[in-house]
Amino acid sequence: MKIGELSKRTGISVDTLRFYTKEKLLTYTHAHHFWDFSDDQIVLAEHIQLLRSLGFSIRDIRYVFDASEALLDGTRVNHENLAAYIDFFEAKQSALRIQRHHIDIAEQRLSNILTKLEIMASKETFEL
Template sequence: MKIGELSRRTGVSIRSLRYYEEQNLLHPERMVSGYRAYVDVDVVRVQRIQALLAAGLSTQKIERILPCMMLHRDGLRLSCADLHDDLVAERNNLLDRIATLRASVEALNAIISASPVR
């Protein structure tokens, strides 16, 4: 399938798909005409990329994780044990950022509640 079809099937823009290729996340074949040629497996790969981006991971980390993602009967699992600690650290970093944002919201709430109503 061509890039437009992959875009339609995944809901991801053509620009993003080209970016994923630049970041070494997608590896389409090239037709003689120069057009990119994708296969059905690329639909699943793009969906996984989207899920990992939504989880807050960088494309550099996703590049390391994608080859280790395997589908099991009870969901996705990592087949590379060395990534476990990295993912735990990433999760903990996100939790720290969430705590910082919550503290900022509380500080703003205190300022707002102490301000005269306009």
């Protein structure tokens, strides 16, 4: 599929997809002077967007992808990079737990406001 179709299917702008390609996070082949993306790049692009929304840098995402490939390959893992992977992923997991806690607090506050608004809306008259 061309980059425009990938953009439509993922909701990610063409410029952003080009950037991800430049950063070697997405891959393509050349077909008739166009970039041709395979279907598996849809999931990959969406995964990149998810990680970006969680605060992962491009460097972090590249590290996640490299670690995944190394673990799948099995031959590129040694004690030195295994310890680095563990440290990295533990730190990211901790940061995500903190984000989840903040999201839970924000969600509770919004729920309380919504409940109060619904009570007010159910009354014929109300005072502010």
